[in-house]
Amino acid sequence: MSEVVPLPAVAPGTWRYARIPLICSLPLVLVSPFLAVGGLSVAAGIVWFHRDPKRSPPPAGVVAPADGRVSIVRAEGDRVRVAVFMNVTDVHVNRAPMAGTVGDVEHTPGKHLPAFTKESERNERVRIDCGECEVTLIAGAVARRIHPYVESGEDLERGERIGHISFGSRADVLLPARFDVEDVRVEVGQRVRAGETVVASS
Structure with a gap:
């Protein structure tokens, strides 16, 4: 047989x-x-x-929300943002950087500009409050649909699938306030894997 x-x-x-x-x-x-x-x-x-594909999250640390290259590491007030740009060849399923409970899932309509440019701040996005951290899925020039998988009140495990972007494009994680730039373990231009690469640890 x-x-x-x-x-x-x-x-x-x-x-x-x-x-x-x-x-x-x-x-x-x-x-x-x-x-x-x-x-x-x-x-x-x-x-x-x-x-x-399946992923095996590490036992500790904040993991990347997406496959791709780190495009931003910057302080924003008392928080640090790490952004990952997804190329067309990357896996576009996004994952929870940390364990936590979903607070809310907020969709903001916007433009569809290239996600690797500064103008992408005006793009369509879905913000997912994952508890201690926040993930924002951002559409790009080709992306036309963001698909969140989670709803308010759901418990998440580190590396669990939280959504995907069809044909695009960037995923940001806003780290908890206890992390600063020195706690970031990746640098701009570095390739990361969703749910596996540690982007920050304290």
């Missing part, structure tokens, strides 16, 4: 995006095999983009 190959783990809603090019590819086989292959390639690319 042949071994059954499991479907890849993907973010919720992935197949809704992938089904359109997938369905369109079927009749295109009769018209143009080249276009049919193109449709299948687009569907495969969407599934790959929304992949959701």
Whole structure:
């Protein structure tokens, strides 16, 4: 008996995006095999983009909320912000930096400017109060949908999935007030992995 190959783990809603090019590819086989292959390639690319691999959080420390490169480390009053820019090749499922209880989940409409620029401060975003820390998911130039997974009152474990951004773009963590810049363990330009890389510890 042949071994059954499991479907890849993907973010919720992935197949809704992938089904359109997938369905369109079927009749295109009769018209143009080249276009049919193109449709299948687009569907495969969407599934790959929304992949959701397992992660193993460390026992301590504040972990990265996203895969990608650190784009910002800065003090904001008595708090420190660490931002991670997600490239198109990065996993876009976001994770809780710390254990805690969700306070609120707030959506703010806005623009869709490149997430690596200063102008992205005006972009659409979803702010998730994770208890001691705060995570903000920010849409980018290509991103058009932020999907939070959590609601107010839910308990979170370190590294637990909290949402994903379809086709974009940046995730910020605002550290608890007890952390300062000297407690940050990453630097701008460094690659990090959501739920695994420690970005701050005291």
